[in-house]
Amino acid sequence: MRIEEINFDMPINLIIAQERMPYKFSQCSFDNYMPDEEYPSQRDVKEKLEKFVYEVERFNTKKCCGGIIGKITRKRLKPKHVYIDGGFGIGKTHLLSSIGNAYPGRKIFLSFSELMYLIAYFDLLPLVEKISRFDLLLLDEFELDDPGDAMMGINFIRELSSTNTIVAATSNTTPVSLGGRKFDMLLFKERIGSLIDYFQTFAIDGKDYRIKKLTKVRHGSSKKTLMDLFKEYKTGSRDKLYVGFDDLLKKMRDVHPVRYINFNESIDAVFIENLRKFTDDELLDALRFTYLIDVLYYGSVDIFISTDIQLWDMFSDDLKDGKFRNKIMRCLSRLSEKGVFVDTNS
Numbered sequence: 001m002r003i004e005e006i007n008f009d010m011p012i013n014l015i016i017a018q019e020r021m022p023y024k025f026s027q028c029s030f031d032n033y034m035p036d037e038e039y040p041s042q043r044d045v046k047e048k049l050e051k052f053v054y055e056v057e058r059f060n061t062k063k064c065c066g067g068i069i070g071k072i073t074r075k076r077l078k079p080k081h082v083y084i085d086g087g088f089g090i091g092k093t094h095l096l097s098s099i100g101n102a103y104p105g106r107k108i109f110l111s112f113s114e115l116m117y118l119i120a121y122f123d124l125l126p127l128v129e130k131i132s133r134f135d136l137l138l139l140d141e142f143e144l145d146d147p148g149d150a151m152m153g154i155n156f157i158r159e160l161s162s163t164n165t166i167v168a169a170t171s172n173t174t175p176v177s178l179g180g181r182k183f184d185m186l187l188f189k190e191r192i193g194s195l196i197d198y199f200q201t202f203a204i205d206g207k208d209y210r211i212k213k214l215t216k217v218r219h220g221s222s223k224k225t226l227m228d229l230f231k232e233y234k235t236g237s238r239d240k241l242y243v244g245f246d247d248l249l250k251k252m253r254d255v256h257p258v259r260y261i262n263f264n265e266s267i268d269a270v271f272i273e274n275l276r277k278f279t280d281d282e283l284l285d286a287l288r289f290t291y292l293i294d295v296l297y298y299g300s301v302d303i304f305i306s307t308d309i310q311l312w313d314m315f316s317d318d319l320k321d322g323k324f325r326n327k328i329m330r331c332l333s334r335l336s337e338k339g340v341f342v343d344t345n346s
Ligand SMILES: Nc1ncnc2c1ncn2[C@@H]1O[C@H](COP(=O)(O)OP(=O)(O)OP(=O)(O)O)[C@@H](O)[C@H]1O
Pocket: 028, 032, 033, 034, 035, 036, 086, 087, 088, 089, 090, 091, 092, 093, 094, 095, 173, 209
């Protein structure tokens, strides 16, 4: 498949009508979440979240809440939003998706970055109106580092809190040093201010599952070209895409990021030829690329890349140390986890 063949025209309203969890987490459930008994918070949070699902269900059962008395009862029954904080790779998104998979009513899963792009696309209040049609918003990776984005997210939740939609959010843990952990509950409380009264907060501790170094990327067999890997790759229900890095960047400029989700509808794997370092004036391209990797990660799309640089070097040091550090580190980490690299130096 070539990039021109991907249909990016899915109506946006359909994009935010999807009730399923992302491909990568579609099978996650409370049953297959295995708490590490060394860390009692894991079992504890799992049980609290199961109870949360029950409460959201009860809140949305019509027969409990007819008439004026019913309305008052309903207000009393409204569960608080949930904020799940925990280290890198501890199973936060697994648990968030378990909530979504367990809840039988209307729910929507969005990453925080996706939410930012949707607000930019629709504006805050029209988007609140659309999301308020869901009983549950599952919001993954609430980003606090950028004060502007954090404020936008908080304003969104403030407006949404006056509707019947309940939010379950996870923290965004910076994989600064892979295998390291950082809790951001304090920062969350500080940023969210009085809105904290609308939340119950849960912290999970434990061991990370991704203890590996960024330099240890999986390399394809050195004798094989990217095209060889492309030809060999057996697709499942979706297609496979072969695209030059610069053509990919160009397409990402032409298509609004809220439509990148169409990649996940179309492809099982992407083969990106000649990845190179982003130049200093390609900040927007670099950010769009990090977002694309987020989208592909959620969509369980396999990623194959040919390049003559080290993965770590694709973003300049200024970018890696600047205000978008979080997004960039997450992108590098996800690429190192998912990507297969063909070194074109040899
Ligand atoms: N306790 C667990 N039982 C079963 N599977 C788990 C558990 N913890 C993590 N996983 C699996 O490990 C992978 C990583 O978990 P997940 O993505 O939910 O972690 P996370 O805390 O959201 O990480 P990140 O900080 O990267 O967002 C997923 O495939 C998930 O299904």
